[in-house]
Amino acid sequence: MTEQETRRQRQKRFERLAHVVAEPLHRYLLRRTHADTAEDVLSETLLVLWRRIDDVPGLGADGAPDPDDVLPWCYGVARGCLANAHRADGRRLRLLDRLMRTRPQQPAGAADHGDLHAALAEFGELDREVVRLWAWEELGPRQIAEVTGLTANAVSMRLHRAKKKLSTRLRTGRTGRENTARSGHGTDEARGGQ
Template sequence: MTEEEPRERQRARFERLAHVVAEPLHRYLLRRTSADTVDDILAEAMLVLWRRIDDVPGLGEAPGSPPDPDDVLPWCYGVARGCLANARRADGRRLRLVERLIRVQEQQPAGGGDHSDLHAALAALGALDREVVRLWAWEGLAPRQIAEATGLTSNAASIRLHRAKKKIAAHLVGKHDEPSGHKRDEGRSGQ
């Protein structure tokens, strides 16, 4: 017996099972959740059935004969029920995250100021420098911790942070010191 034969048998068993349970599971899920999520949950349930094909009660080894729906469906309904519960928990987590983001957005002062200059200064940095600054400013990490998070040495993280802060400061000072529409040295001779 080759290594491929057990896989072919497993695939054949799954196909026989899927042929019997796919439509009843689809109807089961359709009665319990919205139509736009049924296919995703059914796909997840079928994946679980594939992974646990040896655990399905009533699914014999006899090649070619379909399993008796009365033997396999109750267990498969249990799998679909578990996948549905997982999907509902995931939806709940997403909803709570959206609500939390909305609350944070509402708590920001209405006239909180325009931060477009700061965002532009951040955007002018390289990706790694931008991440170093964000880890320092937003997450409150020290250079040693930033090094651990980014894979840099502690010294390299400190240097990058120092240089990035200087670039941001220069960008912000430059924006606020120059009169709009004028560049430094504009109209001056080189004398």
Template structure:
């Protein structure tokens, strides 16, 4: 926007540009992209044109827009938006493939975890989230603190208490305390 140009004049200039280039850009994109994606790519192209309206060659305030002067530059913008859309589509496809390959079939004799889920259901929302971040996502208390907004010390306390409540709920068969044996890792000299 030039210093003398008002917001209304800027809008009028953009509308004149859109009037001159929208249909040719639409046709250009129809020849190069899936019909389902054309409208999205065109809207992205027009957004870029709005942001860079001062960069459009031969586009001046108050004058008629010459499509032959502005279209080549606008085609370049549309090509860039089309390339971005293709890259994004490729990333989505690769992610879908990875997720499909990562899904493992559940074995026929899968363990029944209904007791565990019931015990998790007795915990408060924040305690359950702390336990799940620790157990399923493998996060350390410092990382859980960052994700939840708690302090690392508060996470450690919540995790300890929640694990103790879960153990009581599940009535652990092995009453031994978890952790290392005192003799573990020492030589027998």
């Protein structure tokens, strides 16, 4: 038997098995978890069944499998996949809890960046990403070009325009009027006085 014939035969066996067990497994999972998780776990279960098709008891080479022979083993696989999903959810929740507890609290009087975020929200997605990569990730135009698929020249132009827009937006603030006091400077200092 050739490799292609073996693959086709394996695929037919799996299709016959899936036809018999998919619906009962779905019902089994829906009774044990919410619908979204049931869908994901069913997919994972079918993947395990595909990989372990030769291990499924009661699955002959030809003909439809008897549900009484194959379902108990398949339920066991689904149960294991569901347990894995629950453990993964628990790990994610514990990590989230730990991150929330260790997140540094903003000190009193810390800068409010609401205006900056509002100004960034007015940009298109690509321009916003270019600014973030430049400011937050400290990448240069050539590196940003590699990330975004733009040319380095296009990144430089977008960055120049974005900085100009941000400067204007932050200088005028939400009121639309020029804000003459610069952040962190007294009025004498802002004008260059002694």
